Amino acid sequence: GQNIDQPTEMTATEGAIVQINCTYQTSGFNGLFWYQQHAGEAPTFLSYNVLDGLEEKGRFSSFLSRSKGYSYLLLKELQMKDSASYLCAAMDSNYQLIWGAGTKLIIKP
Amino acid sequence: IAGITQAPTSQILAAGRRMTLRCTQDMRHNAMYWYRQDLGLGLRLIHYSNTAGTTGKGEVPDGYSVSRANTDDFPLTLASAVPSQTSVYFCASSDSAGVSDTQYFGPGTRLTVL
Numbered sequence: 001g002q003n004i005d006q007p008t009e010m011t012a013t014e015g016a017i018v019q020i021n022c023t024y025q026t027s028g029f030n031g032l033f034w035y036q037q038h039a040g041e042a043p044t045f046l047s048y049n050v051l052d053g054l055e056e057k058g059r060f061s062s063f064l065s066r067s068k069g070y071s072y073l074l075l076k077e078l079q080m081k082d083s084a085s086y087l088c089a090a091m092d093s094n095y096q097l098i099w100g101a102g103t104k105l106i107i108k109p
Numbered sequence: 110i111a112g113i114t115q116a117p118t119s120q121i122l123a124a125g126r127r128m129t130l131r132c133t134q135d136m137r138h139n140a141m142y143w144y145r146q147d148l149g150l151g152l153r154l155i156h157y158s159n160t161a162g163t164t165g166k167g168e169v170p171d172g173y174s175v176s177r178a179n180t181d182d183f184p185l186t187l188a189s190a191v192p193s194q195t196s197v198y199f200c201a202s203s204d205s206a207g208v209s210d211t212q213y214f215g216p217g218t219r220l221t222v223l
Contacts, residue, residue, distance in 0.1 A: 004151060031209040042199060042214035043152070050209060087152070095207050096167070099151030 002026045004100035006088050011106045012078055020073045020086050020103045028093020032064050032071045035087040037102065043087055046073070075105075083107045111135065113215035115200050121221045122190050130185045130218050132200030138213075140206035141183040143167075143175060145196040146217075152199065158183055159206035190222045 003025045012018040024032065031050040035043035049055055049064035049071060061074040075082055085102040092098055116131045134141065139160045144152040154167030158177040172194060174186045183202075187194055198218045203210040 033211070042216050045211050045213070048209065048211065089152075091209055095209065096154060096157075097152075097212065099153070101149055101151045 002090075002092060002098045004088055004090060004098055006086075006100040006103045008101070009104045009106065011108060012075075014078055014080060014107055014109050016078050017074065017076050018078060018105065020075075020088075020105065022071045022073070022088035022100060024069050024071070024088070024090040024098070024100075026090045026092040026098055029066065030091040030093065030095055032062075033089045033091070033097065034062055034071075034073045035089065036084050037087055038084045046086075078107050080107050080109070113200055113202055113213060115198075115215040115218050117218060118216070119219040119221075121223065122187075124191055124222055125189050128187045128190055128220070130187075130198055130200075130220070132183045132185070132215060133181050134183075134200075134202045134215075135181065136202060136204075136213070137180060138202035138204050139180070140203045140210070141177065142201040142203075142212060143173070143183070143185045144199045144201065145169065146199060147196050155185065155198075157206075190220075192222045194220065195222045196220060 006022045034046040037043040047062040054063045059076045064071045087102045088100040089097040113134045142157045143155040156175040158164045161180045200215040201212040203212045
């Protein structure tokens with residue numbers, strides 16, 4: 001079956017760095033997406049990886065290892081506004097997204 | 110308007126009633142999707158449309174129907190609502206289907222079925 005695993009909740013301190021891990025198992029693979037979702041709002045796109053390696057975009061970076069079925073999202077210089085849920089989604093062979101349940105990130109001052 | 114709009118924002122519905130959730134996009138995207146989001150679960154695909162005039166079933170299609178008469182609109186209908194359909198419903202769109210295009214989401218409809 002198809003499955004995405006990510007931690008349910010993480011806590012970090014303002015100004016620090018946090019890494020949110022995601023493992024996936026899909027029938028075929030056409031890329032890995034990360035979305036941010038603030039409480040009561042819609043998911044918004046953060047990053048897309050299809051090749052192995054690290055993609056950096058400002059304070060956010062995303063890493064992919066296709067051989068290990070593994071990705072992580074790295075958030076640097078955490079700000080209070082980064083408190084949100086972070087959704088990992090893998091695109092399968094039919095180009096449909098398989099979603100994880102999301103990681104709720106709590107930032108403490 | 111810019112992006113995707115959904116209506117209503119929220120709704121309380123008696124079980125057995127018929128309800129249509131509306132979704133409109135102005136980005137001229139070919140593909141559109143309906144998801145439901147429940148606590149502790151990932152987004153689950155209900156129905157999708159790769160282009161105007163075509164629709165397909167997702168992971169959880171039972172009790173729902175869709176139509177795609179034109180590029181912009183993709184309504185979702187619950188023929189006879191049941192309490193298990195209480196959820197937050199998100200409409201999304203992407204430029205194309207069959208490629209790794211980013212999906213963009215509407216603000217969601219919070220539906221409660223009593």
